[in-house]
Amino acid sequence: MKNHRELGSFLQVLLLCSMISPAAGEELRIGTNADWDAWQRPGNAIEISRGKAGPRFVRRNIDAVANAGDFGGGIRAAGSNSGDAGNLIDGSLSSFWAPDWDDDPENMYVEIDLGRVVSARRVILQLREDGPPLELFQVLLSNGERFFDSTGLPLPSIVRYSDRVRYSFNKQRELVIEYGLKPLQFIRIEVDLPTVGAGISSIAVEAVGDNISLGMRERGGQVDILNEIGTRAEGYESTGNSNALIDGDIVSSWRYWGFSQPGDTEFTFDLGALYWVDRVRILGDLAGIAPSNVDWRWTRRNAIHFPWYILWGSDGSLAPDGSLRWQVLGELPEHPRNLRDIGHFEEQFSLQPLRYLRMRYPNRQCCITGTTAEFQVFGEGYPAGTILQSPIYDLGAVRNATGLSWQVEAPERTRVEIRSRTGNLLQESYVFHDKNGKEVTERKYNKLIPSFKGRIDTVRSPGDDWSIWSQAYERSDRGFLSPTPRRFVQLQAYLLSDDPMQRAVLDELVLSYAEPLAAATRAEIYPIQAQPGQRTEFTYYLGWDSGAGSTGFDQLLMRSGADIELGEIRSAGQVLDAEIIPVDGGWDITFADPFVRTGLIEFDFASTIYRQQMPFEAFLASGREERQVRQRVDVGDASDAVASEAIAVSLPVGPTLIDGLSVSAALVTPNGDGIGDFLQIGFSLLNVLQPRLLHVALYDLSGREVRVLHDQRQTAGPITLSWDGQDEFGQLAAPGNYILRVVVQGDAQTQKTAKIIALAY
Template sequence: MLILLGLLPLTPPAIRDAGAQVLRFDSEASWQQWQLPAGALEITPSGGLVAVRLRKDINAAVNSAQFDGGVLQASSNRQMADLAIDGDPATGWRPDGTERTGEAVLEINLGRAVSTNSVTLVFAEDAPPFELFEVLMSTGEPQVDIVGNPLPGVVVYRMQHRFKENSRHEVTIEFDPLKDPPIQYVRVVPLIYHPDARLTEIQVNGFGDNAVLGLIPRGGSANVVVGLGRIELDVPLGNVVGLIDGAMATRMYYGATPGRGVEDIDAHIVLDLGAVYWLDHVRLIGEAMGFRRFSFKDYSLLTSDGSLAPDGTLIWDRQFNGRATDSDNRRGFVDHFFQRRPVRLVRLLWKFWDGACAVALGGGQRATSVACSARGTMQEMQAFGGGFPRDLRMQSQILDLGQRRNFSIVEWQGEVPAGTRLEIRSRTGGGLVERYVFLDRNGKQVTERAWGRLIPSFRGPIDTLQSVGGDWSPWSTAYARSGDRFLSPAPRRYAQLQVGLLTDDPEVAPSLDWLQVTHTSPLALTAVGEVFPTQVRVGVEQEFSYFVRTDNSSAGFDALAVEATAPPTFLEAHMSGEPVEAAAKVTTDGFRVTLPRRARGGELVELRFSSAVFLHGTRFEAFLEDSRSPGDRQRVDAGDASPDVPGNTNVVGLPVGERVLANVTLSTPVVTPNGDAVNDELRVEVDVANLLVARPLVLRVFDLGGRIVHQQQRHIEAGRERISWQARGVAPGVYVVELSVAGDARSETVRRTVAVVY
C-alpha cells in the first residue's frame, strides 16, 4: 500500500501547458486538501477561511450534535424533540398525552462533559407550563451490575430536582461551582401537565467552549510522562485519550508504574491545544462521579504560548504552585483562574512519588504507597477563555507539479482588521523521502523484525509514507503583500504553502477569501550562481563579481537582475569571459541588466558590481529574465557556476568579531556654533553592522565633569547612519561624545572627544 502523506498531484494538462498556470484555493473542495485545524477554522459558503471564536457562557445544548450528542430519547412526538434544543424559543416539544404517569420523558445527551453554571427550562408563553415535573442530570457515570460491570447505555442520575405546583414559564436550577461536577445528560420527566404545555428550550448554561476538546484533529497533542529525568515512562496516547475525549466515564491511565524507592519521581501532563487561544481558566477533574477524589498532592500548573527561550526551551508561565487541599480531594476537581493570556500548551507537573515521605515512614512499598504517592488519576482536563485564537496555522499538502516548474507570483484576498495579520509562507523541494511502516492485522505499528516473525495470517499491510526530503528549503519569510514574487527556490517539482491567521486582539480576527500561486515553464531547468569575494570589511565599498551559468538544455535568457539588502551598483558585464555592452537599470533592491544577446545554455555570464555590506550573511540574489516573456523571472540557485571561483555561494560574510559600531568619523574636531555655517554643528557618521531588527542608537554628550549636556535616540538598522549635535547653549570646552547601541548579540559603545569654541 502506498500512502502519500500530504501529497497533492496536479492534473497532467496543467503540467504540459508551457504558459502560466495557477494553483488556486477558493472552495471547500480545494481547502480540504490542506491540513486545517479542525474546529478552530471554518470554510465559508463562498470558499474562504475564517477563525472560530472560543465562546464564553454558552448554551451547551444547542451544539450537542457537534459532539455526537442530541436527543437521546423522547417518549412521544420524537419529530418535535430536537426543537427543545435548537435555541429557538418559538419552537418546542410536548408529550402527546398517551403516556402513563411517569412514562413521559425527554432525555438529551450533550455529547461531552459540560461544566455548568445553571440549567434552565423554558416553557411556551401561550400555554400553562408543566405543573409537576422532574429534572435529572448525570455526569455520564455508567450504571454497573452486581459485579461492577457497566451496563451499556445506562447512566446514573445522581442530581435530581422535583418541581411541584409550578406556574413559572422559566425554571432555573443553579449549580454550585465549588461542589457540582460537570454534566453530560439531562432528563426531563413531565408528571402533571396541560395538553397544550410545551417545553421550548432546555438551556445548559456552560462556562464556555472547552479548548481541550478536539485538540488532536486540530493538530495538537497530549503527552504524559512518568519519571521525568529518570525512567521517562512515556504513556501511550491510547491511555491518555480519556483525559481529552470529553467523557467523564473514561479516564487517563498509565498501564505501568515505575519502581518506587527513596528518590522522588516526577510526572507531567502536557496538552498542545493545536492553536494559541486566549484562556483564563483551567479545570482539573480527578474523579468526580459517584466516588470523588483528587489524586494530586504537590503540583504546578503552567501555561505557554509556544514562545522559546534563547536556549530553545519553551517559556512557561506558572499559574499555580502548591498542594491540593482536603476540600479539593472531597470535591474531586479543582479550578484555576488567572488573567487572560495567550495559551497553546498547558502543563501539569506533579510529584508522583515522594521519596522523603518514604524515608520518613521507614520505606516499604506497602506502608508508603498511599501516603507517599500521587497517581494523578484524571477524568478530564478543561480549558476556558474567550475570543478568536491568537495564532492559527495551516499548511497545504505537498503540491506535486509532475516536473520542475517556475513558481512566480503569490496572490490572495482577505480581511485584515487593525491588530491582525495574515501570513503566507512557502517552501519548495525536488524530492520526497519514503519510509516503510509495518502493521499487524489489528493495525498496530510494529518493527520490521517483529513483522517478519509474525505468521502470515497475523501480518497487516506495509505502508509507504512519503514526506519532504533533505533538499527542501526552509519556510520562507512571510509575503508582504498580495502579488509579491515567489520567495522560495524555483524551479522545483514540489511545493508547500502555509497560512497563518494571527491577532493581538481577541475580539477581531483576519480572514482569507482565496489564495493562488502562479507557475510557468522554467527558463532553465537548472541555473546556478556564486559571488566573489565572500568576505569583506563592514561598510567598505567593495567590487564583486557574480557568476551565472544555466544547464546546456536551457533555451537561454537575455536579462539578469541582482538584488540584496545591501543595494548593489552595476559596473560591467562579461559573457564567456569577454566584456560586453549591457544596459543597466536601477531597481528598488539592486539593478537589472539587459544583455546584448541571449546567453546560451551552459554559457558563463559575469556581472560586476559594487556594494557596501553591513550584515554578516548578506545574500545577493540573481534572477534570470527573458524579454520574450515579460514578467517571468527565475531565481538562480547558489552553486558552482565558475570552476575558477571558490565558495559556491551567494552569501557574503563579515570577519568574525566585527564590531557593531565601525568606522566612526566626526565631521570636525572643533565645533564653532556661531552661525557662520562653518562647523556650526557636529555630524557623526558610523557604520552599523549585524543588526537583524531595528535597535535604538543613543547619542550622549558629556562635559568633563560627567554631566550629560545632550542626549538623543532613534531606532536604526544595519547600514550607514548619520547623526548630528548642534552644540548650542553649552560653554566652551572639551566634551565627550558617546554612541551606544544594543546589538542582537551584544551592546557596544564608542567615545570620541570634541571641542566647542565660540
C-alpha cells in the same frame, strides 16, 4: 537569390523572437471549500465556509445543548414519542416534546446527552406556551458517572444521575436550575403526572464556554505527562493515559498510583494553535474510580487531589537557550483541604495568547494522587495564530513559478504570512489499516488474513532536494521566493491577530507558473567574506543550462540589501553590451542579444557589507512590464574558477554591533568662523537585521544629557551624524569636556561605546 536570403534572415529573427518570448502562463487557483479542505489545518481552530478559510471564534458563555451534535451528543433516549424528542434541542420554541399521554407513565421520559462534560452554570427549561404547563415532573442531572460492577469496572450503558430536581404543581413556563459550575453531561426528564396539552419546547445549558482542550490532538497538539520527576523511574506516560485529560469524559481520568518512591508529576499541553486564554478548570471528580473494590487501595476513599500545584503558560516564544518562555498563571498553596475537600480547581487570569500550558504537582506515596478527570481551557476570541499547509501540488513538469498572489480579509491588527517551498523529488511511505480502518504496522498488516485487511494509503512527502520554507511574502503578486524551476510546490499560510475580536481570512491564492527560461541555473560569488564597513570587490558567476521547453532570457536582475557598484560583465571572455538601469535594491541589466543556449556570465562589482550573510540574488528575465517573466537563480557550482557555492557574504564572527566610531576632530569650536563649527560623527552599525533602538547623545561629565543626536530604530548600515555645539534648548553648550555615547539594543545584549569630546570658543 537575394529574396531567399532576406526570407531566411526573416525566419531566423522570427524563430529567435519566438524562443525568447515569454510563454503563456498557467495558474493554480485555490479558492473553493474543496480546495481549502485539502489543506492540512489545526482541526477545529479553522472553519471553511463559502470558499474562505479562517480561524473559528472561541465563545464565552455558551449553550452546550446547541452544539451537542458536534461531539456525538443529542437525544440519548426517549421512552415515549421519540419522533418529537429532537424538538427539545432544535433551537425553536414553536416545536415541543411531550410523551404520549396514553403510554405507561414509566415510559414518559427523555434523555439528552451533551456529548462531552461541561462546566454548567444553569439548566433552563422552556415549557410550551400553548396549553397548560407541565405540573408534576422531575429533572435528573449527571456528570457522566456510571454504575460499577462487582469487579470495580464502570458499566458504559448505565448512567448514574446524582442530582434530582422535583417540580410539583408547577405553574411556570421557564424553569431555571442553578448548577454552580459543576460538571454536567446527561439530563433526564421524567413526567410523573400526565398533563394533556402540556409540553417542553426547549432545554438549554449555560456553560462557561467552548472548551479549547477538546480537539487538541486533532489540531496537531498533544499532552505530555512526565511522571516521577527526579527519581530513577522518571518517564512519560502513554498517549492513552494522557488522553484521559482532554477527552470530555468524566469517567476516564488520570491518577498516580503512589506505591513506589514518588516524585512530582508534570502535565504539558500543546493546544495546537495560539489561543486567547483566561481560564483553566481542573475537574478532579472521582467518577472513574470505583466506590468500593476488593482491594481498598484502588477505591475512592484512598484517592486525593493536589497537595499543591503551579500552573504556567507560554505563547511559544523562546528564551535565549532555545527553551520555551514560561510565565506563572496561578498556583495552589499547600493546604490539607486540597486533598479531599476541593474537587474542582480553577485559575483565572488576564486574557492572553497562549499555545502551551504546564502544571506541576507533588505525589504522595500512600495513596492515589492527582486524580484529574478533565483539564478544561477557556478563553474568548479568534485564535491569535493558526497555520494552514497545502498539499504538495504537482505542476505536471519542471516549471518556473513566476508569482504568488492572494485575496485576503485582514482587518487592522491582523495579518497573513504566506510562505512557499519547492522541489523535484518526493518520498513515498505507506499507512496500513485493518478492516475497521484502524492504523496498524506493516508487520501486523502482513499477518492479517485477507478478509481482515483494510486499505493501504500512500503518503507523499518532500524529498531530499526540497528547499526550506521561504521568508514570508510581503505583498501579493510580487514574484516567487522559493527556488524555481521545480515540479512540486507547497504553500503555507500563517493567520495572525493581535485583537481577539478580529481575524484574518484567506479568500483565494493564485500560483502563476510558466515554462522555464532556463532548465537549470546556478550562481556563486567570490570572495564570500569581507571586513565590516569596508568596500570590497567581488566577482559573480552565473551559469545556466538550456533544455527542452526552456525559452531563454535577455535580462538579468540583481537584488541585494547592500549597495552594488557594477563593473565589467563578461561571457566567454567577451565584454557584453548591456543597458544597466539602477533600481531600488539593485540593478536591471538588459542585454543586446538574448541567451538561448547553455552559458556562463561573470561580472565584477564592489560593495560595503554591514551584516552577516548579506545575499546578492539574481533573476533571469524576459519580456517587459506586466508581461515580464522572472526566474530566480539557484545557488550552486557555477564556475570551476571558484568553489564558494554561495551568494551570501559573511563577516568575521564576533559580537560587535558598533564598529569604527570616529569623529572629525577631538575639539569642536563653534565660533561661527567656518572652522571646526561642526563635529562630524561616523560609525557602522553591524549585524542588526531587525530595526533596533539606536541612541546617540552627548553628556557632560556629571552624566547629564546635553544633546540627543539620534533616538530612532535602525538596521545595519553606515551612520553619519553631526553636532553644532548646541544643547537641547538651542543654546551653545558651556566649554569643557563632553562624553559622546552610542547605545544600541541588540537581540541578545545592549552594546555601548563612547568618546571624549572637547568644546572650546
